Amino acid sequence: MKLRIAVLPGDGIGPEVTEQAVRVLREVANIHGHNFQFGEYVIGGAAIAATKSPLPEETLDACLAADAVLLGAVGLPGFDHLSSEQRPEAGLLMLRRALGGFANLRPITSHPALAAASPLRAEIISHADILFVRELLGGLSFGELRGIISQNGSSAAFNTMRYSATEIERVARVAFAAAMKRRCKVTSVDKANVLETSQLWRQTVAHIAADYPEVELEHLYVDAAAMHIIMNPTRFDVVLTENLFGDILSDEAAVISGSLGMLGSATVGGKVNLYEPVHGSAPDIAGRGVANPLGAMASAAMLLRSAALEPEAEDVEAAIESALNFGYRTRDIARDTGGQLVSTAEMGQLVAEAVAEIADMRYAYHAV
Ligand code: NAD
Ligand code: IPM
Ligand code: MN
Numbered sequence: 001m002k003l004r005i006a007v008l009p010g011d012g013i014g015p016e017v018t019e020q021a022v023r024v025l026r027e028v029a030n031i032h033g034h035n036f037q038f039g040e041y042v043i044g045g046a047a048i049a050a051t052k053s054p055l056p057e058e059t060l061d062a063c064l065a066a067d068a069v070l071l072g073a074v075g076l077p078g079f080d081h082l083s084s085e086q087r088p089e090a091g092l093l094m095l096r097r098a099l100g101g102f103a104n105l106r107p108i109t110s111h112p113a114l115a116a117a118s119p120l121r122a123e124i125i126s127h128a129d130i131l132f133v134r135e136l137l138g139g140l141s142f143g144e145l146r147g148i149i150s151q152n153g154s155s156a157a158f159n160t161m162r163y164s165a166t167e168i169e170r171v172a173r174v175a176f177a178a179a180m181k182r183r184c185k186v187t188s189v190d191k192a193n194v195l196e197t198s199q200l201w202r203q204t205v206a207h208i209a210a211d212y213p214e215v216e217l218e219h220l221y222v223d224a225a226a227m228h229i230i231m232n233p234t235r236f237d238v239v240l241t242e243n244l245f246g247d248i249l250s251d252e253a254a255v256i257s258g259s260l261g262m263l264g265s266a267t268v269g270g271k272v273n274l275y276e277p278v279h280g281s282a283p284d285i286a287g288r289g290v291a292n293p294l295g296a297m298a299s300a301a302m303l304l305r306s307a308a309l310e311p312e313a314e315d316v317e318a319a320i321e322s323a324l325n326f327g328y329r330t331r332d333i334a335r336d337t338g339g340q341l342v343s344t345a346e347m348g349q350l351v352a353e354a355v356a357e358i359a360d361m362r363y364a365y366h367a368v
Helices: 013-031 045-052 057-065 088-099 111-117 167-181 196-209 222-231 243-257 292-307 310-325 344-367
Strands: 002-010 035-042 068-073 103-109 129-136 147-151 156-157 185-190 216-221 238-240 266-270 273-277
Touching: 002 013, 002 045, 002 057, 013 035, 013 068, 013 292, 013 310, 045 088, 068 088, 068 167, 068 266, 068 292, 088 216, 088 273, 103 167, 103 222, 111 310, 129 167, 147 167, 147 185, 156 266, 167 185, 167 196, 185 243, 185 344, 196 216, 216 222, 222 243, 238 243, 238 344, 243 344, 273 292, 292 310, 292 344, 310 344
Parallel strands: 002 035, 002 068, 068 273, 129 238, 185 216, 185 238
Antiparallel strands: 103 129, 103 266, 147 156, 266 273
């Protein structure tokens, strides 16, 4: 299979983890005889430094012409003084809007080998397996009425949260369809006791649910959901929620998997799908070779799955599990004792080698 993949490493640890995800994808291509073509482009702070724009035209054009986009992370404290539309983060928001993917899928599972890396007790997280379906193109981040004004000699600032029924319907359908392939439960999270956007959200989701009678629908308020996710994560299957709630709850739920560095994501529904780890540029650890690349690799596995390369996706996921089962740990997941501490690049090499071994075993199994 031929795939053109636009690679946008971005800022901070973005380039470090993306390099390892690409290494694993190259290994997959070698083993299976696929033709993956990687083109690298700047975004975020790296793009501002090179071109003054957080999303240069060349990058956007390359992404729109690609089969898939693999992104690291954007943002660095050195750019924090810039206005909202000039910041590195604006580059990512503009890219998401241009690609058109409105459903951001963030799977969160507890890895048995990492039980001790989580601050939550093993019996609480055991068998947790949640798919967050986060609406990605609406809500406060994209509300057009926004700004900072002066009023009576002082400053005031405002953002607006807006959702149309159409925007809610399309992401709800993604969540229900995903639940049909899983454990047939959708938990819709909102703040319908206070916000009109959430009242429309709840009403619209309930309406769409009628098309999926096999799926059980529950509604939770976001504050209570934040507590239930930590207290009893196994009660959840698919969590459907708006942009900002999904942003916050998925970072919170990362503790189930042991580290934010473990989580990958796929953004679907637009012209070109976007794959990126859930974490940011982690300036506190950037440049030291200690970042966890497994979230970026999990995103690469999701890319393979969307490209109808299911066995290849499963091999990458199995290779990640294998590296963890053998006790290899980047610093963020090394809380349990007895494992072997490895760098970002060493973890990349270990997973790439495991991909090759798993593919060999698969070949041997089919040969007998
Ligand atoms: P962050 O996700 O970058 O980091 C939060 C914490 O998790 C830090 O302690 C960091 O060291 C740790 N961490 C994150 N990823 C890790 C990994 N792969 N391995 C090991 N540890 C990891 O969030 P932040 O510090 O609040 O934000 C830093 C910058 O990243 C900001 O400029 C923010 O706007 C940006 N950001 C970008 C994205 C994105 O590009 N999708 C997402 C979130 C934040
Ligand atoms: C994320 C990030 C982004 C978001 C920021 C950096 C624009 O937090 O991908 O989770 O808000 O979506
Ligand atoms: Mn986030």
